[in-house]
């Protein structure tokens with residue numbers, strides 16, 4: 398597709414200028430957006446038949462609902478506020494916000510892909526029965542989003558992310574049900590996480606959900622998983638569990 402990236406970037410900056418950039422939550426989402434867009438572009442370049450411009454646009458718009466979410470509810474927790482993916486898609490495709498990003502319009506097929514990718518990006522699983530192209534952009538966007546979640550987990554002290562003390566972190570056990578997810582190489586349902594270290598394991602399990610080989614390559618190249626696997630624990634069982642994960646994580 399032909400896309401004027403400068404115009405999209407300017408429209409994005411204009412849109413977010415309506416929100417308080419001094420709020421660290423807003424700043425975090427602005428940074429996340431540009432990183433995810435760049436990752437979408439990089440992954441799409443490696444996927445036959447994917448259009449890098451459309452993939453980049455999916456990344457730029459995927460979290461647009463976050464800004465209204467935090468303004469209205471003061472939180473990013475969907476469970477206690479609103480499904481931010483649905484909110485973003487509604488704003489864009491039902492309430493006319495898309496016109497600000499593509500004033501000349503986009504072909505219906507591309508609009509459909511964009512909307513589907515945004516609506517599906519934060520779900521546990523994407524909708525069944527999507528067409529091949531729609532599913533591909535969903536996967537590209539979800540891979541990019543997961544890679545950036547791993548980055549945030551490496552760059553932010555775990556104490557801040559999980560609101561716990563260093564002592565609590567170091568003493569934390571890992572739940573058996575969460576260990577099973579790692580053993581089965583699958584994502585961890587939110588309801589299974591009970592202890593701070595469960596969240597670390599759950600984030601590591603994101604690696605198993607990456608669809609494209611290039612996405613795994615990016616994670617390995619950035620060393621994100623290794624950083625999380627270097628988790629320091631005073632709990633003997635947790636310590637042993639992390640060394641087990643270090644040996645197994647990249648097995649096919």
Ligand SMILES: [Fe+2]
Nearest residue numbers: 459460518519
């Ligand atoms: Fe999101």
